[in-house]
Amino acid sequence: MRPRIDRTFSVAPMMERTDRHCRYFMRLLSRRTLLYTEMVTSGAIIFGDRQRHLAFDRDEHPVALQLGGSDPVALADCAEIGAAYGYDEINLNIGCPSDRVQNGRFGACLMAEPQLVADCVRAMGDRVALPITVKCRIGIDDQDDYAAFRAFVDRVAFSGGCETFIVHARKAVLKGLSPKENREIPPLKYDYVYRLKEERPDLEVTINGGIASIEESLFHLGKVDGVMMGRAAYQNLSLLAGVDRQIFGDACEDADIPAAIEAFLPYVERELANGVRLNNLARHLIGLFQGVSGARAWRRYLAENATRRGAGSSVIREAAMFVTSSAVDEKVS
Ligand SMILES: Cc1cc2nc3c(=O)[nH]c(=O)nc-3n(C[C@H](O)[C@H](O)[C@H](O)COP(=O)(O)O)c2cc1C
Known part of the structure; x- marks a missing residue:
């Protein structure tokens, strides 16, 4: 049994944003929110300044390490290193559409290679006892119908052993849109994520994309297991001060x-x-x-x-x- 983490509410991994300093401050506003690192590529961990990429303060817990990569062995090595650093979860990025990431053959383009994603998840899960989760989109380019999305999830779940999916509820357009546009232009399709939870109730499903308030989060939590908030949480940090009470139902005051x-x-x-x-x-x-x-x-x-x-x-x-x-x-x- 892998340790259970409460993913009811989390702050999304964001490059240049959710570094360890940001997370340390966020933790002072909410004890319960699950925090994610920025994406760290397997190459950066294996060949780069490991301490700079991975060190964090133990007060940040619970905190998940997000990896980018597509080589099962390298990812398993990184998961092991992440576990030794004390992370609570290893998450694989299958949602980033940037050219750099596509050239490295990871991120959202891997939605076209579900078996490879499954192999990556399996390799990491075989190596460490931490939960291995996947953050993905609902599709890419023309692969954007619900059936293809569910087929992706099924493969990664059944063949890779992934039990938790965090879904940015819009597809990624791999050519022609910048990463920023890819967070704004493809329409949000929350119904795909709700339907996934309905049809695969044993999977843990977290919804992400365009969620801007506690009220909206509570609405989604009526349909899925977790809410992940990105830009709204960063741009309006004080929103986190009410999360423990309003979302987790803790008997506490909002953070001052x-x-x-x-x-x-x-x-x-x-x-x-x-x-x-x-x-x-x-x-x-x-x-x-x-x-x-x-x-x-x-x-x-x-x-x-x-x-x-x-x-x-x-x-x-x-x-x-x-x-x-x-x-x-x-x-x-
Ligand atoms: C500045 C910035 C950097 C991001 N970096 C990452 C990243 O490293 N890994 C990732 O999976 N998603 C990344 N994302 C996407 C977010 O995790 C999230 O999926 C997206 O912003 C949609 O959620 P939101 O509408 O709540 O912001 C980034 C988003 C922003 C705005």
């Missing part, structure tokens, strides 16, 4: 944002002492206050000051004063 900022500062100081630039930490906080008075000043202060050479953690505290003092002003008036 100023308290989370304060709790982040010792981590910031540690990382600065290790040579990390403040901007690499503070840039993830830009989207913290949406629609709150003082938010623009917060963003501007961070943008202008966190990039300065030698900038210290006090920049974050100073920026926060624009927001917290406006909130006090509002209460008083």
